[in-house]
Amino acid sequence: MDIVRKVRRFVEEECRKPSSKYGYEPFEHHFKPMVGYAEKLAEELGADREVVLVASWLHDIGSIVHGREDHHLTGKVIAEDKLRDFGYPEDKIELVKRCIENHRGSQDNSRGTLEEKIVAEADALSNFDNISGIFKAALVYEGKDQREAGFSVLSKLERKWRKLHFEESREMIRPKYEAFKLLLE
Ligand SMILES: [Fe+2]
Structure with missing residues (x-):
């Protein structure tokens, strides 16, 4: 099995555990669409597809296992351990860790590698x-x-x-954004 499928399976199993902080819902409603967009962007922008997909599946793993606080840091540790178990190359693990550490929206998205930005x-x-x-x-x-x-959404x-x-x-998103504005304003 390739690394992307292994990682996806690991994340799905973590979401199914009774200890998962937000239950199984994030797998369907957050991870899946998120990875879909990441894949499209990686293709259109010519990024390292495998690193983007591995990091995307794992980006919120800290939140699932430990809760939201500092999940970019807790997730990095979990990802590193798991990817090493899977025998993933060290240089790629470093790239994935950077993507996880820097994924949070509160941060400036103008720095970092293309994969981090995606x-x-x-x-x-x-x-x-x-x-x-x-x-x-x-x-x-x-x-x-x-x-x-309605206002806050x-x-x-x-x-x-x-x-x-x-x-x-x-x-990619403009039609949806305009539809939401029409419905919610
Ligand atoms: Fe996320």
Whole structure:
């Protein structure tokens, strides 16, 4: 089995465990769309596809295993151990670790390797495929009412849109972004 499939299987197993911090839902609703965008961007921008895919499957593993706080750092440790178990080359492990460490949206996405930028960008793009998840966070976890939740979902999507780094990403997502604005404004 190739490394991408091994890593995907590992992440899916972690999401299925009863100890998974957010249950199985992130696998379907976050990881899968996120990896899809990462793959498209890697192809269009000529990045190292394998590094991008391995890092994309693993980017939130720290959050699944330990919770959201510092998950870019906890995830890096888990990824390193697991990839070494799989016999993945050390130089590639380093590239994957950098992608995981620097994927968080709160960080500046103008520095780093192309692969790092793609992982961070795909993470932002995946929000546009998970509007029910963003509503769930606002209504259930943050206890907002419907009106407030509508505002907060729209402002989150606007923030993600403004921070997109590649024109290729904006092209991919523009119809969805415009549809959300129409529905939520
Ligand atoms: Fe993510």
